[in-house]
Every structure is written in structure tokens, then in C-alpha cells.
Amino acid sequence: MTKNLRVKSSEYIDETNRISFKFNGKTYHGFKGDTLASALLANNVHLVGRSFKYHRPRGIMTSGSEEPNAIVQINPGTNRTEPNVRATEVEIYEGLEASSQNCWPSVEFDIGGINNFLSPFFPAGFYYKTFMWPASFWEKYEFFIRHSAGLGKSPTSSDPDIYDHRNIHCDVLVVGAGISGILAAKNAAKNNFKTLLVEEKNELGGSTIFENNEFNKINNKTPSEWLKKEIEELKNIKNLGIKTRTSVAAYHQYNYLLARENLTDHLEAKDKTNKIRQRLLKIRAKKVILATGALERPLIFNNNDRPGIMLSSAIKKYSEFYGVACGSKNVFFTNNDSAYESAMSLYNKGINVEAIIDIREQSESKIVKKVKEAGIKIYWSHSIVDTTGYKRLNSISIMKLSNDGTSVTGSKISISCDCLGVAGGWTPAVHLYTQSGRKLKFDDEKKVFLPNQNTSEQISVGSCGGDFKIDEIIKNLNQKLKDILNINETDLDSIKIEIDHENSKRNIWLLPSDKPLGKTKPFVDYQNDATAKDIKLALREGFRSIEHVKRYTTTGMGTDQGKLGNMHALGIIADTAGVKMGELGTTTFRPPYTPLTFGTIVGRNVGKFFDIFRRTPMNDCHVENKAEFENVGQWKRAWYYPIKGETMHQAVQRESKAARESAGILDASTLGKIDIQGSDASEFLNRVYTNAWSKLAIGKCRYGLMLNEDGMVYDDGVTTRLGENHYIMTTTTGGAANVLGKLEDYLQTEWPELDVYLTSVTDHYATASLCGPNSKKILKKIIPDLDLSDENFPHMSFKEANIGSIQCRIMRISFTGEHSYEINVQASYGKDLWKKCMEAGQEFKITPYGTETMHLLRAEKGFIIVGQDTDGTMTPIDLQMDWIVSKKKYDFIGKRSLYRSDTMREDRKQLVGLLTDDPNIVLEEGAQIVSELNQSPVEMLGHVTSSYFSPNLKKSIALAVVRGGKDMIGKKLFVPMENKNINVTVANPVFYDEKNERLNA
């Protein structure tokens, strides 16, 4: 295990900077520039995980974000731990710890591995089938499944890192910094487009940066040499922003993209502190150039998943970029020329290549000749039929392929090897393209799905657009750039290309074995352990839609979304069902392209910033008074003010008595306030409220009820006429924004002829409501020169006055039934107003009360709260508020609906009072009401909407909606609860001071 496979120095690896890290508890060394995967491979560690269903040993398969197997838990047991991280994307740093997932007790000895031998019992759809079998079986499976399922562990303590969001606007966004992305970005920026280039890796250049096939030349240089110079030049270009370690997760309509920029994941713990870890970039681009490249496909053959079996391109990258040999006895298995490039890359570094198995009959390209000259054995028209080695590949057996590719013949040859590179061709990474809502087309020659559409807002260039060879790439890129940027010339016009042409292709989605399919394990989706067998079983069982097969077999449903095997799955389905791949279509690629952390999604909106909240200008006074707060909409409202360890009930009883016996004060600043002006203001109010407004005198207040067009109560509040053409409307706290929106809607769309202007002034005023028999005396102390007599300042009227130098608007209105004043001042004087009232009220033991007491006091009076006693199905008639519905007005919002046959039914739910026979029992709000106890099932007549113990009446009171309740006064009903039935009597909803005598007390 300690064998060092570092074979050559690489400019991307800093060998002077040795880094130690732990994997599964054991310490290893790597160098600055290594990924966890490359460092493990350099230490000859291939076995890194167990598969999800069968717990088969799995090794590192790729070198990028498409990795299905090497999924690890980073820094386990710490508050920075992160599950499901691809080892191929983790840059190592001093102190990094990682561990395998989905194995117990260890990756070397995993009890779940028994599933592999039980696999005949885990066919496709196993999980679904367990639901269908006798119900009692599920409990047995559940225990088993819950213990073996699940990838990784989420952290248990809060995340110590900071996350951020940023909006970015640019002319051109280029996604992917391979050769196409770099050239696209360079030309866009040079032509004065504000350009952003994003790349998920930490280095620019993509795969071309280690492309050393001597037969491919750009301007007489190897592609890698040439591209390095181009990258150097990017530094001097204006208008160009470059973000590395930045992965585009989602591509939405109208060129809106989300990307995750990784800022500190590659740093040591001590360097992470107080820095932003990841940033979500919200990018709005005028034009998007997708240069996301292509992913190499594996080949699907029996036991194709052993540790040591990797993508051919990954082996090349580990050798060229990281200077790591993935094995000491290497074999390649291919259907195209790219494996020959990988083989030569190893050969040139003195790494042993045993053989190349090629399913084609021959290839005449220069690179193939070179391999022959190097003396590497090539097996043409051969396929691998099996592999051996449990925790690490140790041999393969090959046989001759039949002409039609469906069977194998001849004798079996065994080749000993410890690493197998598979090359099944290239799949364009079209994920982001399809996320943007556009369609794919199937290219029969290249056997790939390609973007079907290049527009003036978006193009796909390079291999994600279906161009795999450098000459094709440059030629098509040049034309596409000219089209999208609307330019006549580019840097690319003068480029000279030499290319080694590949001339033979052979594509077989499922390679045959000498054993029947049922006895083999050709994996299609490595992460979810779906094999070609499972897909064929699903088809036999009648599944046809690709979306159904996907869900039934779980193919493509892992955290990698099946980036490697999706095309094979489609190919196998098409071949088996006898349809064309183009007709089959693909499954939907959904965001995110690679997983995002919750932190990145939430950004700064954590803790107290999780949700917006609003505080009133008097908030400090309530905090000083030790109020408990409740959330009403976004507002933090004082709920009650407990003193000396009072419970909520005790506090509310005390506050309620004080308000009726002497004086109380409530912070009413949260009520919505809309300033209404214009020559048609009165007419406007006539149309939006159910009652009449034209005759309201200046300086008078009126309660109004607002309906929806369907006749249901929408909002209520008091509106005051300040002048001939000037009103101020109050709304409920929660309804303020919606009421304003609704009024604007009618004004702008139905009645544009009305001269009315609406302004929200909720935040501009602070409101204290003084209430109780001593409220008048207190107000007199504050404003001695204001005549408070009933003649000058009667109930439902308004005065302007000054408290010292502070201007205020005072309404004599009441929501408690007591003599009350609502005093409004400019918001910044709110605290001052509150303090003045408290000071002046001291001799009357003025008691601040919260929303709970306010609710209790109004319930004693039978006043409704919209949203508590109504639920969008109550008309004013249902609420027994016929008195407020004008019969004379020709029209108002909702009027016609009050005369629909349904709204005129006598047996609708109507608002009533309820009194419990035992005055000490307080009903539960929401409790159901019935008329029969001995009947089952029994009709629910309605439910309790508001319920309190009234300290002023010394008994329990409740409001309820009851079917036909209006005619039930005095009737006995029941409220059945879990362990008792409560006897109640229907009553008039006004419990206290029915004659309203206290208003003028």
C-alpha cells in the first residue's frame, strides 16, 4: 500500500510542498496541486468505497465532477464535515481528513458486501416491490434497508462558515475553460463584450492542456504548448473576468445562471476562518457560450466495476497532469483511438502497458501505428468477457467478438493487469443546455445527443456541441463566434491545424460475454448499482418510457445523475425495444449539475437574517417592559407583558381587567395605513367598502368592511376623512400589503378614470391606543389644551393636536368597547409618545397590554378578527353584520356575489357566541361542534374560532361558526374532545356591554 507511483514531475504539482492527509484514519502524503484522488492513486490506493446496493468494492473511476464511485465524507466528526464529496474534486491541504461512505465497519471489510452474493434477490424495482408484497413483510425489509441505505452523514452542529450571494451582469458568459472556452472568452472580450469565464477546476485549459499527441499540431506546436501561451495572454485582456473553482449548477430561462464559487475549500483550517467559504453567483448574461466539454464513456461489460478499472482519459490525466501512474501493469479497452493516446502517454513515461483490447477490426491512424511500433500488443475485434480481483483488478479475460458484435467466439485469453483504462467514446456535456429549456437531437453517426439550437443568446461550442477533433472545434467555433458576437474576424482565422485522423468507429452499447446475461454483472450506473440486466428486466416487465425505466431501475438517480452511464442505458433500451435512440429521447437533466451545499443556497440568510422582520418604533419600550413577542406577518408584536413570573394566562387576565377598570395602552403601529387622496376618493371608497362613504363628514371616522369579488370578507378597518378629498384608511396588520395591491389593481385596471392616489404610510406613523375609563384623563394631561368633551370630540371622530412640539392625529375609536383614543405621531417620535402616555398614566396604574389581551377584549365585545373568525368563506351576512352592507348602493366589490343562490342559503356557517355550561372550561380554538353525541358518523356543524376566559365576565366565552347558527340562540350543542365532551349553549356573540354604554363612560 505504500508504493509510490509518482512517475514524473508535473508543472501542476509542487513537489517542494509536501502535504499530509488522512484517509480512513491512515496518514498519507501528497503534494500541493494534488486532488484527494490523485494523491491516493500515487499511494496506490484504488479501493475507496462500496457501492450503494451490493456494497461491491469500488475504486476511483474518473478525474472530474462526473465521478460515480469515489464519494467520500470530508473531515468526518467535525462541524465542517461534508458528505457525498467527489475525491476527484477535493484539492488536498495539510490536515485534510476523509473517509469512505456506505461501508461498515470498514471499506476493507464491509458486512453489506453480503448483498453482492444475495444480488439475485435484489432485482430492478426491488424497493418498489417490497411495498407491494404482503404488508407485514415491509417491516422486515425496512430494518434491513434503513441500515444499509444512505450515503454519508450530515453534520450535527451548526456550520461555522460564511456563505454569500452575488449578482453578476455580463454581456457574455463562457462556461468551461477548455480550449473552446478560452478562445471564445478571449475573442468576446477583445471585441468589447464584458465577459466572464467560469471553470469548475482550479486550472484553465481543460483536457487540451495535457494533450501531447505529437500528430496533432496547432500552429506547429502541440495543442498543450499552444494553449498555454493563449492562457498567458488572457491576463492582459480587458473586459475579461475569470473565475476558477466555479461550477455552474443551474441554467434557467432568460440566460439566468447560478454558479457556485468555491473560495476556501482547498485551504487549511487555519486559513478558512472568517472567510467566505462559497459564493452563489446569480448571473444574468446577455449571451451564454457553453463550452462544457464532453465526458468519456466507459464500456459496459461483465464485472466492469472493479477497483483499478478507470476511464482511459482519467489515466492519461493522472499521468500527464498529476504525474501519477494508476497501475504498474496497464491494459486499455477501447472502441476508438483515444485509448492509444493514453497508452502512449504512459509508454513515454516508462509505465508498462501490457495490451490494448479494441472492439474495432482495425484503425489506420498515426497514433495506432506508433503504439504498434512501441511493441504494445493490440487485440483487434476482441472484447473483455470477465474480470477478476475483489478489492483490486488482477486480470481480465478476452474473447473474439462476432461480426455483429452480439456474441463472442473462440478461446478465452487471460491477461494479468492491475489497471484497465476503458474508452467508450465521448458524451457531450449537454446538461446545462437542456436545463435552459432547449431540445436535443440525436446524431446517428457520432452516437450522441447534441444541442439542436444555436441562437443569438446561446451557443454550444467545442465537444459539448459535438466537435471532438481540434480541426472541427476551431473551424466551427470560429463561425459560431462570428455569428453570436456579430463580428467579421477573429483570432482563429489564421490558425493552422494538423490532425491525426481517426477513420474507424464501432459502437456496442452492451458488450457480450461467454456467460448468459443473467450470470453477469455489466454495470451501467455504478453509483446506484444498476446493471444492463436490470434495464432489460424493466423492459420485460413492460416499462417503455425512458423516465419510467429510470425510476424503476434507479439508473441515473444517484448524486452523479448517471453522467457516465446514461447513454448506455438509452442505447440498451433502444436496442432491446427495437427503436431508434433519437425517438427514445433522454431523461431530464435537472439542476444542480453537481451538488450544492445548503450553505451556498441560503447564503447570508441564516439565524436572525433567515426571515425579514419588522419592529415598531416603540419596540425598545416593550423590551424594557419584558414583553413576550409574537409574529404577526413580518411584525414582531408585543404579545403580553408578564410581571414577576406570571404565566401568559395570569398576565392576560391582569391586563384585561386593568384596561376595563382604569387604563391600558396598546402599540397599534402595525395596523396598515393607506393615505388616499384625489377628487374621486369618496367614490372610490364607496366602491371598495360595503357601506356608504359619500356622506361621511370631514373629521369623522367610519368602520368599513371590504369583500372579495366573490362576496367573502377580505379585510376591515376604520377610515377617517381628513379633508374633502383626503382619507386615511387602516387595514389589518397582516393584510396591509395585499389590500394596497388589490386597491391599486382596481384603480389601474378597472377604474382608471377615477382620480385617486394611494400611498402606503404604515411605516410613517407610530400609533398608541389609550383605552379604559381613565384614558380621557390621561390624554388631558398630555394635551391640556384639547377639548375632549363628547360634544367637541365624540366617539368616531378625529382631531389634530400637538403634544409639545410633536404633531399628532388622534382618532376617538375603540376596538375594546372602552372609551379609547388612537394617537398617531410621526414614527420617529413613537417612543417618546409611549413614554409620555406611561408617565401621565402612572397615577391611574396605566397597564401596557399586548395582542393577546386585545384579542380577548374585542372577543368580549364580539368584534371579529379577519383571518381568525373568518377564513375566506364568510360573507358579512354569515358574520351577522348585515348592518354594514348598504342596500342602496348600486355596486361595490363583491355585492353581486351576496345574491348568488349559494351565498343566500340559510344553512351557511354563521358567526355565533358559545358559552360553556361549566363557566370554567375554556374551549380550544379549532375544536369541532356537533349536535349529537350518540351518532356516528356525525355531521360537524362548525368550529370554535376564538376562545378565552373573560376576567371581566368571570366566565369562559367563545366565538364560533356554526351551520345555521343564527337561528340557534339558546340551543345546546357539544364540543367533543379527545377524552371528554363539553356541553355548550349558542349565544349572542356580543358578551359584554351590549348597549355600548362604556364607549362614552
Add this chain to the structure above:
Amino acid sequence: MFLINCPYCGERDQQEFKAGGEAHIVRPKQPTELSDDEWAEYLFMRKNIKGVQFERWNHVHGCRKWFNMVRDTSNDEIKAIYKMGEKPPSQ
């Protein structure tokens, strides 16, 4: 996330807007003259088209103005935007 060209403010992100249902449904001038069925037609019946649809939108976190939009609901392409009271563009 659409980019919506408010006729009063210019291009803004969709999150500043609120959709307001089908456009060009005029509130009857004389509701009391209508039968229950006719009133219900106005009140409840809305189209839900796959394809080109005329909609009301409100720049609720901006200028608060209502306007009309023609949108293809199958691909969310916004075909036209015009002010309240203006004639809808012909197909």
C-alpha cells in the same frame, strides 16, 4: 427566472413581479343585471392555455404598475408586453 421588461421601469428580474391571472376580463358594468351563471362566468372561469396566453402582471416590488404580457406557457417566451388599456397585439 424571467427577465421582464416593465413598460415603466425597463428590464427587471422576475422576483420583483407578481402574476395576476388572465388578461382582458372586464368587470361587468352592471353586475346586478347578470344571472348567477353569467356572474360566475366572470368570477371563476379562467383559461389555462398551453401555448400563447394573455396575462396580467404587476411590478409589485417596483413601480406597482399593472401591465399585460403575452407569454407562451410552453416555453415561457415573452412575446409582448403592453400597458393597461392598450390594444393587445394581434397574433
